[in-house]
Amino acid sequence: SAVISQKPSRDICQRGTSLTIQCQVDSQVTMMFWYRQQPGQSLTLIATANQGSEATYESGFVIDKFPISRPNLTFSTLTVSNMSPEDSSIYLCSVEGVSGSSYEQYFGPGTRLTVT
Amino acid sequence: DAKTTQPPSMDCAEGRAANLPCNHSTISGNEYVYWYRQIHSQGPQYIIHGLKNNETNEMASLIITEDRKSSTLILPHATLRDTAVYYCIVRVQWRGSTLGRLYFGRGTQLTVWP
Numbered sequence: 120s121a122v123i124s125q126k127p128s129r130d131i132c133q134r135g136t137s138l139t140i141q142c143q144v145d146s147q148v149t150m151m152f153w154y155r156q157q158p159g160q161s162l163t164l165i166a167t168a169n170q171g172s173e174a175t176y177e178s179g180f181v182i183d184k185f186p187i188s189r190p191n192l193t194f195s196t197l198t199v200s201n202m203s204p205e206d207s208s209i210y211l212c213s214v215e216g217v218s219g220s221s222y223e224q225y226f227g228p229g230t231r232l233t234v235t
Numbered sequence: 236d237a238k239t240t241q242p243p244s245m246d247c248a249e250g251r252a253a254n255l256p257c258n259h260s261t262i263s264g265n266e267y268v269y270w271y272r273q274i275h276s277q278g279p280q281y282i283i284h285g286l287k288n289n290e291t292n293e294m295a296s297l298i299i300t301e302d303r304k305s306s307t308l309i310l311p312h313a314t315l316r317d318t319a320v321y322y323c324i325v326r327v328q329w330r331g332s333t334l335g336r337l338y339f340g341r342g343t344q345l346t347v348w349p
Contacts, residue, residue: 213278
C-alpha cells in the first residue's frame with residue numbers, strides 16, 4: 120500500500136485568492152488523481168496527473184481554475200485559483216497501486232478548504 | 236458518471252452481518268466491481284473488488300450475481316468502526332494498464348449501532 124500525505128490539512132482563504140495543495144507519496148507511482156468532495160456530497164474526479172505529461176481534466180474542470188503540477192513520481196500539486204465560496208470543499212489526492220493482479224487506489228487524508 | 240445504484244442508508248446491529256447491495260445493470264464485460272468506504276473526515280479506503288467470481292478478504296466478502304448486474308458487499312461481523320459511507324464503483328481494468336479513474340456515486344451510509 121501507499122502512504123499519502125497532503126499539505127495543508129485545512130485552510131481558510133479569502134475569495135479571489137489562490138491556494139496550492141501538495142500531495143506527497145512514499146513510493147513512486149505513475150498515476151495520481153485529484154478529487155473534490157463538496158459538503159455532504161460524494162467525490163468528484165477533477166483530473167488525472169501523470170508524470171511527464173499534461174494533466175487530463177474531467178468535464179467541468181479546466182486548467183486555468185485548477186492548474187496541476189507533477190514534477191516527479193512521488194509529488195503533485197493542485198492549485199485552486201481565484202477562489203469563491205463555491206470552492207469550499209475537501210480536496211483529495213489519490214494514487215494507483217498494483218498488488219499482484221489487483222489495482223487499488225489509495226487516498227490521502229484530504230485538504231479541507233473554506234473560502235470566505 | 237457513476238454507473239451504480241445503492242440505497243442511501245442502512246443500519247446494522249453490532250456483531251451482525253451487514254449486507255450492502257449495489258445495482259450495476261449496465262456493467263460491461265471488462266468492468267470490475269470495486270468497493271470503497273469513507274469513514275467520516277477521512278479519505279476513502281479500498282475494501283475489495285471482483286469481476287464475476289465471489290471474493291473474500293480479511294475485511295469483507297463480495298457476492299456478484301451470475302448476470303453481473305448486481306452485487307452485495309458483506310461485512311460478516313459489523314463493528315461500530317464500520318460506520319461509514321460505502322461506495323460501489325464499476326471500472327475497467329486490464330493487465331498492464333488501467334484507466335484509473337473512479338467515478339463515485341452517492342454511496343450507502345451504513346450505521347452500526349450497539
